[in-house]
Amino acid sequence: MTGRDAREDRFATIAVGAAGNATRSHGRGAHDVVPPVHLSSTFRWADGDDANEHDYSRESNPTRAALEVRLARLEGGDHGLAFASGMAAISTTVLSLVPPGGHVVSSDSVYGGTEKLLTELVAGHFGVDVDFVDARDPENVADAVDPDTDLIWAETPTNPLVRLCDVRSMADVADDHDVPFGVDSTFASPYFQAPLELGADVVVHSTTKYLNGHSDSIGGAVITDDDAVFEKLAFSQRIGLGNVLSPFDCYLVARGIKTLPARMEHHEENATAVARFLEDHDRVVRVRYPGLESHPQHDLASEQMSGYSGMLSFEFDGTLVELEAFVEGLDVFTPGASLGGVESLIEVPSLMLPDEVSHGEATAEIPETLVRVSVGLEDADDLREDLRSALP
Numbered sequence: 001m002t003g004r005d006a007r008e009d010r011f012a013t014i015a016v017g018a019a020g021n022a023t024r025s026h027g028r029g030a031h032d033v034v035p036p037v038h039l040s041s042t043f044r045w046a047d048g049d050d051a052n053e054h055d056y057s058r059e060s061n062p063t064r065a066a067l068e069v070r071l072a073r074l075e076g077g078d079h080g081l082a083f084a085s086g087m088a089a090i091s092t093t094v095l096s097l098v099p100p101g102g103h104v105v106s107s108d109s110v111y112g113g114t115e116k117l118l119t120e121l122v123a124g125h126f127g128v129d130v131d132f133v134d135a136r137d138p139e140n141v142a143d144a145v146d147p148d149t150d151l152i153w154a155e156t157p158t159n160p161l162v163r164l165c166d167v168r169s170m171a172d173v174a175d176d177h178d179v180p181f182g183v184d185s186t187f188a189s190p191y192f193q194a195p196l197e198l199g200a201d202v203v204v205h206s207t208t209k210y211l212n213g214h215s216d217s218i219g220g221a222v223i224t225d226d227d228a229v230f231e232k233l234a235f236s237q238r239i240g241l242g243n244v245l246s247p248f249d250c251y252l253v254a255r256g257i258k259t260l261p262a263r264m265e266h267h268e269e270n271a272t273a274v275a276r277f278l279e280d281h282d283r284v285v286r287v288r289y290p291g292l293e294s295h296p297q298h299d300l301a302s303e304q305m306s307g308y309s310g311m312l313s314f315e316f317d318g319t320l321v322e323l324e325a326f327v328e329g330l331d332v333f334t335p336g337a338s339l340g341g342v343e344s345l346i347e348v349p350s351l352m353l354p355d356e357v358s359h360g361e362a363t364a365e366i367p368e369t370l371v372r373v374s375v376g377l378e379d380a381d382d383l384r385e386d387l388r389s390a391l392p
């Protein structure tokens with residue numbers, strides 16, 4: 001279990017954050033309980049005592065700044081940045097910390113977009129040497145790092161293979177070589193995992209997923225406790241790349257965060273019910289859910305996460321034609337990309353994203369009959385019933 005309770009306020013109090021908002025004054029005499037959406041692209045210039053904290057909304061905006069403070073506190077970090085998407089957060093981090101011709105050591109199980117970024121843009125365009133290793137064993141990471149490595153990158157649990165890496169051991173490797181270590185913690189959300197407390201330097205989220213939680217906003221976040229890393233990222237984001245989250249999306253993410261603890265508890269409860277049901281079904285070969293004792297890294301999950309979240313995948317025992325019929329027979333689960341929203345979504349990467357599926361060349365192979373499930377907040381009995389009636 002990570003030390004959520006060691007922070008000043010406990011997690012749910014930070015997430016709701018009402019007192020923190022009310023003490024800030026927005027406009028004359030108005031102490032909003034909900035921070036308003038500041039749509040203004042620019043702010044009246046003044047000098048001296050009247051000087052404005054904000055000049056121009058690409059560089060800083062009050063609604064974004066309020067969200068960034070909340071994100072940093074949720075992760076126990078010093079600095080937060082809100083980006084236009086999860087990929088914007090990841091690409092800005094990698095491109096800010098790795099020079100052309102540099103060296104990255106990455107887990108070989110990462111989100112498809114991250115794989116494309118690293119292979120096609122970072123390696124292909126900027127001539128960076130990218131080594132993909134099986135990060136389930138930190139020794140593989142240690143073996144690949146050399147004195148010139150610029151960044152170690154991992155995701156845990158991973159999308160869609162639901163593999164874990166030992167954040168503390170990888171952070172030790174990174175420390176030994178004085179290399180920044182970034183973790184994509186999207187699947188766990190800040191509620192169930194605190195990579196900075198385990199020694200990571202940078203944490204990334206696609207806020208599109210659990211943080212916003214309602215499938216109605218695309219966004220990303222970076223949180224760090226390293227001042228130098230923050231300065232580089234903030235410069236790239238605000239000045240060079242202009243990669244910012246809009247005020248309205250900031251408002252949506254901030255609203256989603258208030259119910260993050262309640263939603264994550266319910267996601268986990270439903271995911272456990274669905275995982276157990278699937279594990280007992282004879283057309284299911286293998287269920288990948290960190291909360292199941294059968295997950296090969298269940299002990300690591302129990303140690304470094306405070307819960308197992310709402311994402312699982314399983315391998316279907318049958319043909320792709322049967323698999324397609326199963327997906328089309330579902331009523332409560334919606335077939336589609338994305339995850340982490342209140343509604344249950346199901347995705348078969350080989351059917352729905354054939355161009356993005358790794359066949360094991362650079363990164364870990366995705367089995368053809370792998371099904372990824374984002375378990376939502378519907379009644380667990382309806383979720384089980386839907387699967388039972390659609391599975392052959």
Ligand SMILES: *Cc1c(COP(=O)(O)O)cnc(C)c1O
Binds near residue numbers: 208
């Ligand atoms: C969705 C996702 C991303 C990309 O986020 P976008 O908001 O879609 O750009 C990155 N990492 C993981 C683990 C994801 O699930």
